[in-house]
Structures are given as C-alpha cells and as structure tokens.
Amino acid sequence: MTTRSLAPKAAAAFGILLLAGAAQAQNYFVPGSYVSETGVGNDWDPPTAPQMVETAPESNIFDLDFTLTGVTEGQGFAFKILNTPDNTAPAWGQPEITPQDVPFDADADFDMTIRLDRNTYTDGYFPTTNRVAILDDYTTWTAIGNFQTQLGSASDFNNSFLGTAMTETTPGVYALTTAIPTAGSYAWRAVKTGTFNGVGTDGRSGNAANMTFNTFEDNQEVTFEMNTNIGAIRFLTEAVLAGDTNNNGLVEFDDFTPIRDNFLTSTSLRANGDLTGNGFVDIADFREWKNAFSGPPEMIQMALAQLQSVPEPSSLALIGLATAFLGGSRRRAG
Numbered sequence: 001m002t003t004r005s006l007a008p009k010a011a012a013a014f015g016i017l018l019l020a021g022a023a024q025a026q027n028y029f030v031p032g033s034y035v036s037e038t039g040v041g042n043d044w045d046p047p048t049a050p051q052m053v054e055t056a057p058e059s060n061i062f063d064l065d066f067t068l069t070g071v072t073e074g075q076g077f078a079f080k081i082l083n084t085p086d087n088t089a090p091a092w093g094q095p096e097i098t099p100q101d102v103p104f105d106a107d108a109d110f111d112m113t114i115r116l117d118r119n120t121y122t123d124g125y126f127p128t129t130n131r132v133a134i135l136d137d138y139t140t141w142t143a144i145g146n147f148q149t150q151l152g153s154a155s156d157f158n159n160s161f162l163g164t165a166m167t168e169t170t171p172g173v174y175a176l177t178t179a180i181p182t183a184g185s186y187a188w189r190a191v192k193t194g195t196f197n198g199v200g201t202d203g204r205s206g207n208a209a210n211m212t213f214n215t216f217e218d219n220q221e222v223t224f225e226m227n228t229n230i231g232a233i234r235f236l237t238e239a240v241l242a243g244d245t246n247n248n249g250l251v252e253f254d255d256f257t258p259i260r261d262n263f264l265t266s267t268s269l270r271a272n273g274d275l276t277g278n279g280f281v282d283i284a285d286f287r288e289w290k291n292a293f294s295g296p297p298e299m300i301q302m303a304l305a306q307l308q309s310v311p312e313p314s315s316l317a318l319i320g321l322a323t324a325f326l327g328g329s330r331r332r333a334g
Contacts, residue, residue: 028052028062028097028116029090032079034104038066046082046090052116060118068110075106081116081132097130100205103197104134112137117230125232126201126211133231134204138192141166141174143224145188145210150181159191164224166190172229179219185268187212190226190233199226199233211235214277216270217247243292245270251292256303259285263310 031049035041041048052062068075081097084090097116106112113135120129143164146156153161166174180186187210191198200208213235215222223236243251245258247270259273262281267274273281275288286307290300 027084027086027090029082029084030064030079030114031082031090032077032101034066034068034077034079034112037068037071037077039069040066046092046094049082049090051090052081052114062116062118064114066112068106068112071106071110073106073108073110076103077106078103079114081114098132098203098205100207102132102134102204103195103206105137105192107136115231125227125230125234127203127232130203131231132204133229135172135229138197138228139168140193141190141198141226142193143176143188143226144191144198145186147180147186147188151178159196160194165193166224166226172227174226174228175223177221177223179221180215181219183215183217183220183269183271185212185214188224188235190224199231201233204231213237214268214270216240220247240270241292243275243289245273245275245289247271251289251294253293253295253299253303256286256289256293259289260303260306260310263307 029046029049029051031044031046033043035045035049036043038050040050050064050066052064055061055063068077078101079098080101082090082092083095083097085094088094104112104114115131115133115135117131117133118129121131122128125131142159142161143166144157144159144161145164148156148158148161148164151161151163153163158164164176164178166176169175174190189198189200189208189210191208195206197206198204198208201211202209211233213222215237220237225234225236227233240247241249241251243255245255258271259275259281262273263286264280264282266280268277268279270277273285275285278284286303290303293300
C-alpha cells in the first residue's frame with residue numbers, strides 16, 4: 001500500500017530544528033512516584049529527583065537511566081520533568097516540560113530509560129517537539145477514536161476493543177491498518193490497552209490530546225502508528241491524486257462537480273470538493289483540479305463559467321478564479 005503522512009515528511013537529517021542554546025542553559029530533573037524505588041531520592045521531591053544527561057553534546061536529547069528495585073513487572077508509576085535553570089536547585093514552580101503526570105510501567109528487567117527530545121521535527125510524527133519516551137515499558141497498544149463503533153465496538157474510544165489492537169511491526173513501533181466504512185472527520189490516539197495512558201499530539205499522559213484526521217471515501221484504508229522509541233504517533237492514509245475528488249485514480253470533469261456544488265461552503269470532505277484540506281471549498285480547490293485536469297481548455301472554461309453562476313459569489317472569489325484560469329492558460333500557451 002502506498003501511503004502518505006498528513007504532516008510533511010522529511011529525512012531526519014533535514015527534519016530537525018535545534019533549539020539553540022536550550023540544552024546548554026537548562027537542566028532537566030525528573031521527580032515522580034518511582035524515585036524511592038531507585039534508591040537515589042524521595043518520591044515527588046524535586047530536590048532529590050534524578051537529573052537527565054544529554055546523550056551527546058548539543059544533541060538536545062536527554063536520557064535518565066535507572067533501575068527499579070523491590071517492584072513487580074507491570075507496576076505503574078508516574079513522573080514529571082522540570083526545566084531547571086543552571087545553578088538553580090530543582091523545585092516545584094519551575095517550568096514543566098510535562099504539565100501532566102507521565103505514566104509508565106516497570107518492564108521485565110526493571111532497567112528503565114526515560115528520554116526527552118527537545119528538538120523540533122517535521123517527520124510526520126506528533127508531538128513535533130518535547131517528545132518524551134519511556135523505552136520498553138508498554139507492549140500492548142490500542143488505537144482508540146470516534147470510528148470504533150463502525151468497526152464493531154460497543155462504543156467509541158474503547159481502550160479494550162480487540163478490533164483496533166495495534167501490532168508491533170518493528171521493535172518499539174506498533175501499527176494498525178484498517179478500513180473505515182464511512183468517509184468523514186475523525187479523531188484518535190494510542191493508549192496502553194485497557195487504560196487511557198497513552199500518547200497524543202501533546203505527548204504522553206493519562207489524558208493525551210487526540211489527533212484529528214479525515215477520510216475521503218467510504219472504506220478508505222488508514223494506518224495508525226505509535227512509535228514508542230520516540231514517544232510519538234502518526235496517521236497515514238492511502239495516497240490520493242491531486243485534483244481527484246472521487247479518488248478513482250483519474251482527474252476528470254466529474255471531479256469538478258463537487259467543487260462547483262459546494263463552492264464557497266464549509267466541508268471537510270475531499271469527496272465534497274475540499275481538495276486542500278482547509279475545511280472550505282474555494283479557489284484553491286478549483287486551482288488544484290484545473291492544474292491536474294488534462295482535458296481540453298474548453299472544458300476548463302465551461303467549469304469557470306459554472307462557478308461564476310454560483311449564487312452570489314464574492315467578487316474576490318471571481319477575481320481569484322479569473323486569475324487562476326488566466327494564469328493556467330498562459331502556461332499552456334507558452
């Protein structure tokens with residue numbers, strides 16, 4: 001299956017914007033309910049909390065390695081990360097990288113790593129910055145959202161529904177590929193199966209923010225992915241052809257019809273003419289169809305005339321349409 005991300009993809013080498021100076025000017029301490037089980041401090045006590053260590057100079061990636069003692073596999077804990085200025089003792093009231101408690105479980109060998117990545121990415125995963133990962137703790141993940149009843153669940157946002165259980169595809173990466181019966185606007189996030197501890201667009205917590213997405217046709221195949229190595233999620237869908245509103249792999253005059261019928265109205269559906277995904281059918285959608293359409297110029301002129309007959313279109317819209325059409329005509333003439 002050919003897929004694309006709903007966020008721009010970039011190679012890691014080109015998809016990172018470093019937070020200049022942030023790593024050198026700050027320290028990161030991790031108070032939480034696990035600290036007393038490490039033997040280095042007291043639970044939820046910033047002055048005795050362990051400090052993260054930068055993995056490489058100026059990498060803006062920080063690790064905290066520790067071993068839990070006297071606990072059982074799967075036992076739950078939580079923490080926060082404090083952003084502490086140099087030469088300042090960690091204390092509540094300092095900036096929190098994780099405003100909500102971050103839950104995690106003891107893994108099988110009780111050797112744990114918490115990782116904070118302060119870089120900003122454009123790799124298609126969310127959150128895009130301040131990613132927090134707990135390596136090797138949760139091994140069962142479920143994609144939850146407002147589409148689950150369509151797949152047979154008794155309710156949406158069902159954290160125990162086997163039909164949306166995610167499978168480990170590569171070490172630390174869990175995914176679910178399925179078809180959503182009805183095209184529409186949806187929301188999802190990844191959670192530890194049976195709980196609401198998980199990862200959303202704002203990072204990892206017990207109540208993470210949902211990721212919103214659209215499907216453009218009935219029974220469209222989608223992929224939900226949770227990458228525990230970086231603490232981030234993404235959504236992938238079947239590739240769609242520019243200008244193709246009915247997603248049949250061709251750009252035809254029929255693809256213009258929903259643009260005309262819904263011109264200057266709000267919709268989030270590609271099938272209704274929103275090719276650009278901005279929630280509104282406008283000049284940009286017409287331009288995308290026009291540039292992809294390989295039919296005779298006369299048909300584009302006919303489409304423009306039909307748009308001009310839409311009841312009470314704004315003068316700005318008509319000016320934009322004329323500009324878009326004439327611009328395309330000049331390119332063909334040249």
